[in-house]
Amino acid sequence: MARDLRELRYNPITGQWIMVSSVRRERRWRPTNYCPFCPGAEETGYGWDTLVLLNKFAVLSFESEDVKSKGFYRKTKANGECGVIIETPIHDIKDLDEFSIEQLVKVIKQWINITEKYIKDKRIIYLMIFRNKGEEIGVSLTHPHGQYYAMPFIPLRIRNMIQNSRNYFKRYNECIFCKIIKEEAREKVRVIYENQNFITFLPYYASWPFELHIYPKNHLQYITQLNEDQIIDFADALKLSLSVLNNLFNREMPYSFALIQAPLRGNYHDIFHMHLEIYPILRDKDKIKYAAGIEMSTWDFTYDGVPEENAKMLKETCKKINKPYKGKCVD
Secondary structure (H helix, E strand, O other): OOOOEEEEEEEEEEEEEEEOOOOOHOOOOOOOOOOOOOOOOOOOOOOOOOOOEEEOOOOOOOOOOOOOOOOOOOOEOOOOEEEEOOOOOOOOOOHHHHHHHHHHHHHHHHHOOOOOOOOOOOOOOEEEEEEEEOOOOOOOOOEEEEEEEEEOOOOOOOOHHHHHHHHHHHHHOOHHHHHHHHHHHOOOOOOEEEOOOOEEEOOOOOOOOOOOEEEEEOOOOOHHHOOHHHHHHHHHHHHHHHHHHHHOOOOOOEEEEEEEEEOOOOOOOOOOOEEEEEEEEEEEOOEOOOOOOOHHHOOOOOOOOOOHHHHHHHHHHHOOOOOOOOOOOOO
16 A cells, blocks of 8 residues: 555545545654754745745645545545644744734734635635644644645535524524624623624533634625734734633643634525634643543533633633733623
8 A cells, every 4th residue: 555645535424524644644743853843944944924834744635646436435536735834933932822913913814815825726625724732632843833724525514514504594594603693792691802803702502611712793704805904803802812711720721723714615605604713622720621432422512511600710811811902801
């Protein structure tokens, strides 16, 4: 079998595409004597404040070999691209909440550039921009960076979002995401922070104990639709949200976050609303919320605690650190 095997394998039971790659085994794992993302490294050079690179150990590549299905099981070429977004030349910054708003705006504008690139590429159906932080999450390189996967299919979770939103729109002639924003703003009990253009809340239906969602108040499908003021407010809301999480237990919060946008092909104007979801994995200072037996077997989560009580903890933390930010913590 080829050492650099890449292919997509279809799960006929769940309807998922599994991204198979032997190349991933070769990726660098927490090197101690050098950093491949620092200025002057082989891939980076000098003279940049943010930098986007293709992932050398990508699970998706336009260079992948053509494959054909045989018999019952389906597989196809692992078409696509995976990239790394190096967010700063400074190696020892712990998290994005330590960035200035100006630097965080530069990162967000890289997200916009990446989205614009793949909207133009008809081979790509969905773009997922995401970020992992912390050893507990499995981060292999500590230099501040995010990632993206430009995929030739719509992931199952996004398909479920689309279907549920489409059903809701057919019944009520309203975007379900906009409805959620209205409900959270009306109840206020789970809203942590808001500025002129964005709102941060712990969802009523959260899976992770301190999960946060950041939504633009305007109905948008793609990050490319943000204007300059909205970009600044997005940076402000993201910086505040991560600061709250990192101050909640007076320790750095391990997390993943994902920028959820509409698929790049098709018309989703009425039924999709771009937003960012943060999945922190601590349920207490030294206790991790694991996705274990019930979560892995059913994909349905148990929630350790009460969302409204955890939201209150986040609100109290927000009030302690609110001074440098544009918006307000919500009582």
